[in-house]
Amino acid sequence: MDWRDQGALLSVRKHGETSVIIDVFTEKHGRHAGVVRGGTSRKIAPILQPGAQLDVAWRARLEEHIGSYSVEPLRSRATVLSDRTALAGLNAITALLTFALPEREAHPILYRQTQAMLDLLGANEAWPTAYLKWELAVLDELGFGLDLSACAVTGGMDDLAYVSPKTGRAVSVEGAGDWADRLLPLPPDLLGAGTGGRDNVVAGLRTTGFFMTHWLAHSLGNKPLPEARARLIDRLKREVQDRVG
Numbered sequence: 001m002d003w004r005d006q007g008a009l010l011s012v013r014k015h016g017e018t019s020v021i022i023d024v025f026t027e028k029h030g031r032h033a034g035v036v037r038g039g040t041s042r043k044i045a046p047i048l049q050p051g052a053q054l055d056v057a058w059r060a061r062l063e064e065h066i067g068s069y070s071v072e073p074l075r076s077r078a079t080v081l082s083d084r085t086a087l088a089g090l091n092a093i094t095a096l097l098t099f100a101l102p103e104r105e106a107h108p109i110l111y112r113q114t115q116a117m118l119d120l121l122g123a124n125e126a127w128p129t130a131y132l133k134w135e136l137a138v139l140d141e142l143g144f145g146l147d148l149s150a151c152a153v154t155g156g157m158d159d160l161a162y163v164s165p166k167t168g169r170a171v172s173v174e175g176a177g178d179w180a181d182r183l184l185p186l187p188p189d190l191l192g193a194g195t196g197g198r199d200n201v202v203a204g205l206r207t208t209g210f211f212m213t214h215w216l217a218h219s220l221g222n223k224p225l226p227e228a229r230a231r232l233i234d235r236l237k238r239e240v241q242d243r244v245g
Helices: 078-082 084-100 108-120 127-141 173-182 198-219 227-244
Strands: 002-015 019-026 030-036 053-059 068-075 160-163 170-172
Touching: 002 030, 002 084, 002 108, 019 053, 019 068, 019 108, 030 053, 078 084, 084 108, 084 127, 084 198, 084 227, 108 127, 127 198, 160 173, 170 173, 198 227
Parallel strands: 030 068
Antiparallel strands: 002 019, 002 053, 019 030, 053 068, 160 170
């Protein structure tokens, strides 16, 4: 059994004295693990950094075996190392994909969206808004998509301001009425119409986080969301405070 593909490195863990097991999100084979022999060496270890874009060749005697990888670097994405918030974003992306994606199941649309998201980190100041939309894409890809197209109560498309925690559907100001305090925020950034303000992104992440916890994580046995996501939100909140101060 063998194949060749490209993908983003999600995680690395030591395996024996000189080898490592890497998890890679590939275009055609989904999230797929394999052993890299000599992965702790001075030649290979610097290549195996989370977020790195790799050309990988996988081989195993049987398909169900963990198998082994040979790897070639394509892009390091090391530019995020100089930006603590962008680095937190990269860590959140790789951790969420490891958490949410089933093994060896291809998700080509999400793969392409993830590639675009990783390339924005540290290269465009608007990347947090793109990250918020990326979380929506993760939910949608895994069967937990939100319907933000129209108000669930009135059917109108104007003044959408909330999301129902029960249905994941948008609700307008008029439709919310006295129930507004029981609904989740729907900042314009979730609709693709915001200004990219960090406070709006944080509000949007509160909403996507609710559905990641109560829908996605619940389907996975109520495992807690990765701490890396919480650290990213803390970094974004700190940027809001710094700008206000």
